[in-house]
Amino acid sequence: MAPTIQYYCPCLSGYPIQTPPPPHMPSSSASFHPLHSLFFCEECDAVRCNRCVSVEVSGYYCPNCLFEVPSASVRAEKNRCARNCFSCPICRTTLSVVASDPPNEDDLPGPASISTVGEPPFFLYCNHCRWDSAEVGITFEKPTGLAAQLQKFEDSAAESLEFERLKEHFEPFLRTSSLSSSSHMPSLASHSLHTSSVTAAASAALARDIPGVSKYNPHTRSRAGRDRTVNKDEMPEYKSRVEMGLFNQLGSGGDEGDVDFMTHIETASEVAKLEQRWGNSWVSSLKTSDLRPLRIPLHSKVSKRCPTCRHILIKPEQKAQSVRYKIKLVAANYLPAITVALPHTHDVSRRIQSKTPASTEDKQTIIMAGKSYPFHLALTNPLYDPIQVRLSVQRMHVTAATDGTAPDKARRTPFAVSLPTSPFPVAAFAEAWEYDDDEDMFGLEDDELGLEPVGKTSRDRDGRGKIKTVGVLERRANVTIVGGEVVIGKEARGHVKFNMLVSYTYRSDDPLPSEDGAGTPSRVIAKAPEVKTFTFYTVVDLGPITPREESKVEPEI
Amino acid sequence: MDAPVYYSKAEFIETDTGNKVSRRATIAGPQNIILGGKTIISSGAIIRGDLRRTGPGHAVVISLGRYCLIGEGCVMRPPYKTYRGNFNYYPMKIGDHVHIGANSVIEAATIGNHVIIGKNCVIGKFTIIKDCAQIADNTVVPPNTVIPALAMFSGSPGCFIEDLPESTQEMVEAQTKQYYTRFQPLDR
Numbered sequence: 040m041a042p043t044i045q046y047y048c049p050c051l052s053g054y055p056i057q058t059p060p061p062p063h064m065p066s067s068s069a070s071f072h073p074l075h076s077l078f079f080c081e082e083c084d085a086v087r088c089n090r091c092v093s094v095e096v097s098g099y100y101c102p103n104c105l106f107e108v109p110s111a112s113v114r115a116e117k118n119r120c121a122r123n124c125f126s127c128p129i130c131r132t133t134l135s136v137v138a139s140d141p142p143n144e145d146d147l148p149g150p151a152s153i154s155t156v157g158e159p160p161f162f163l164y165c166n167h168c169r170w171d172s173a174e175v176g177i178t179f180e181k182p183t184g185l186a187a188q189l190q191k192f193e194d195s196a197a198e199s200l201e202f203e204r205l206k207e208h209f210e211p212f213l214r215t216s217s218l219s220s221s222s223h224m225p226s227l228a229s230h231s232l233h234t235s236s237v238t239a240a241a242s243a244a245l246a247r248d249i250p251g252v253s254k255y256n257p258h259t260r261s262r263a264g265r266d267r268t269v270n271k272d273e274m275p276e277y278k279s280r281v282e283m284g285l286f287n288q289l290g291s292g293g294d295e296g297d298v299d300f301m302t303h304i305e306t307a308s309e310v311a312k313l314e315q316r317w318g319n320s321w322v323s324s325l326k327t328s329d330l331r332p333l334r335i336p337l338h339s340k341v342s343k344r345c346p347t348c349r350h351i352l353i354k355p356e357q358k359a360q361s362v363r364y365k366i367k368l369v370a371a372n373y374l375p376a377i378t379v380a381l382p383h384t385h386d387v388s389r390r391i392q393s394k395t396p397a398s399t400e401d402k403q404t405i406i407m408a409g410k411s412y413p414f415h416l417a418l419t420n421p422l423y424d425p426i427q428v429r430l431s432v433q434r435m436h437v438t439a440a441t442d443g444t445a446p447d448k449a450r451r452t453p454f455a456v457s458l459p460t461s462p463f464p465v466a467a468f469a470e471a472w473e474y475d476d477d478e479d480m481f482g483l484e485d486d487e488l489g490l491e492p493v494g495k496t497s498r499d500r501d502g503r504g505k506i507k508t509v510g511v512l513e514r515r516a517n518v519t520i521v522g523g524e525v526v527i528g529k530e531a532r533g534h535v536k537f538n539m540l541v542s543y544t545y546r547s548d549d550p551l552p553s554e555d556g557a558g559t560p561s562r563v564i565a566k567a568p569e570v571k572t573f574t575f576y577t578v579v580d581l582g583p584i585t586p587r588e589e590s591k592v593e594p595e596i
Numbered sequence: 597m598d599a600p601v602y603y604s605k606a607e608f609i610e611t612d613t614g615n616k617v618s619r620r621a622t623i624a625g626p627q628n629i630i631l632g633g634k635t636i637i638s639s640g641a642i643i644r645g646d647l648r649r650t651g652p653g654h655a656v657v658i659s660l661g662r663y664c665l666i667g668e669g670c671v672m673r674p675p676y677k678t679y680r681g682n683f684n685y686y687p688m689k690i691g692d693h694v695h696i697g698a699n700s701v702i703e704a705a706t707i708g709n710h711v712i713i714g715k716n717c718v719i720g721k722f723t724i725i726k727d728c729a730q731i732a733d734n735t736v737v738p739p740n741t742v743i744p745a746l747a748m749f750s751g752s753p754g755c756f757i758e759d760l761p762e763s764t765q766e767m768v769e770a771q772t773k774q775y776y777t778r779f780q781p782l783d784r
């Protein structure tokens with residue numbers, strides 16, 4: 040497994056301190072995300088993740104015909120495509136419409152496809168599992184407007200009719216009560232009043248029809264009941280046109296017919312899988328042969344907002360298949376991108392490759408207990424200004440780190456990480472073509488660092504650990520590679536995983552830095568008014584430690 | 597940052613526009629194939645430019661955009677069907693920054709920009725793949741499927757799994773450009 044790095048979103052911490060959970064806790068993974076999935080709110084000056092942003096639907100479309108459905112008709116069409124898109128009830132593939140005359144003189148496998156001058160009846164055919172709708176008795180006179188043709192089957196279902204009748208029954212009542220409340224009782228209380236009487240009436244109807252459903256008793260029942268006598272909220276009793284027994288006959292399950300069917304099955308595929316049944320709105324039969332094609336559920340485009348300041352972070356273009364955004368504030372444009380590499384694995388794999396063809400195990404990252412390893416962090420600056428970066432390892436509380444997860448003997452921190460302590464620069468981002476000539480850009484501010492200037496050439500020597508491994512190793516374009524070192528304890532096990540605090544200072548473009556500096560504690564205004572610091576946490580996972588017992592290699596410390 | 601991917605200089609032909617085509621790839625009907633530039637065609641790939649539409653005149657069978665990668669052992673074959681009693685092949689159009697993993701078979705009609713297709717996939721005839729979609733390894737996409745933009749498809753049959761992040765386009769663009777720069781000749 041290649042070493043990974045993930046970024047911290049403080050939305051789950053809840054405190055203003057915003058320190059991430061210890062990396063070894065299983066729950067910590069919920070707080071860390073890959074950089075490309077994070078957003079950045081400029082107003083709050085904070086990282087946001089998919090877990091904490093508020094999402095709004097900005098448009099609906101069918102994922103098959105890509106038709107953009109106006110939101111007004113989405114509800115009427117029951118959130119599914121009302122054109123020609125159906126999915127196979129067996130395997131969920133999109134069905135195609137085929138004509139019913141497989142020309143006998145033609146020896147081609149499979150029916151001639153899509154809306155040619157084929158002859159009616161037309162039917163739906165699955166290109167993957169070869170299911171076709173003629174098997175279940177669904178055929179069409181013409182190959183267009185299939186959803187409308189199927190609509191009558193859908194609407195004539197007893198459950199659907201009953202639902203429509205219930206809606207009809209309550210509709211005039213809702214209309215009058217909303218009228219009356221707007222005329223003489225424009226308060227919140229009236230709203231709760233009429234909804235409570237609606238639910239009371241509905242629960243009365245339910246309680247009568249379905250044995251075992253007890254009457255819904257709201258807290259305000261006595262009051263609502265009293266009001267109902269004086270108010271014009273009085274409504275006629277709902278009378279169901281379908282008896283409960285009928286639903287059982289329709290195959291709602293559990294009756295003798297099902298038992299009989301189940302005792303006589305010959306192949307498992309005769310029984311519809313849960314996966315094939317649970318998308319249905321109404322109770323459906325157990326038999327695979329009773330499954331019907333499904334209209335394809337619509338997908339939506341969403342815009343995303345910052346949970347605290349409500350500013351828009353993501354706003355897609357209206358067109359459904361456009362991948363552009365009117366507003367797109369992603370963290371990758373604000374925070375330096377960091378990649379982690381373990382140079383010793385490259386060396387190992389290369390050496391093996393040159394001798395013999397490397398097996399896959401040899402390419403795995405091997406971290407032995409009781410050894411020390413250098414690792415590289417490459418930081419890429421997305422900003423148009425140079426930044427100064429300072430890295431530090433979050434001190435783990437040993438009890439927290441090992442509590443419950445590690446055995447007692449590993450109570451000591453299993454490894455120690457050293458990182459460059461002084462801040463180092465990462466040059467500004469510029470358009471890529473400027474760096475096409477591969478010219479190295481280092482040597483600008485190396486003296487300020489208090490580190491010896493290290494160029495590209497010295498990097499190879501570093502890999503052997505003779506020269507320093509901790510510090511700035513390489514600088515080119517807007518990338519700076521720094522080296523760190525991890526010393527693994529002799530009894531260590533688990534993953535080499537640690538939280539790293541990254542803070543960077545940059546020159547701000549804002550004319551009034553004091554104004555928005557008051558937002559979160561993560562921003563600190565430095566002495567120079569136009570310099571700002573942003574701090575974020577990451578978790579670095581260098582990979583699993585190979586325990587010492589298994590490795591028969593002598594430690595070299 | 598990442599280690600270069602070396603190839604033997606003798607194996608690949610580099611064109612003026614930076615396309616790198618393996619001599620071990622089978623390119624049938626090259627006059628009907630357009631490469632956008634900086635596109636890599638790996639060894640063992642089979643591209644069937646000869647399966648052209650019947651009829652007179654010049655026909656483009658397969659067009660690939662910039663920064664594409666056709667993995668090792670891939671088969672690119674234009675889709676065909678019988679329409680009004682006539683059997684015919686139809687052109688295949690592939691956008692920019694499209695990576696196709698090793699040993700996949702592609703019979704799609706259209707593949708948009710910034711699409712990543714995994715290894716060992718089968719993309720059925722007349723499949724339409726929109727921009728920034730991704731297809732996981734070992735996916736079988738049935739014929740005539742439409743894969744919407746920013747969708748992740750996986751499984752057999754290939755099904756929608758999840759929406760991809762908003763920054764997919766930038767990520768794929770960086771990845772494909774980086775792969776092209778990493779793909780370096782090794783003299784010997």
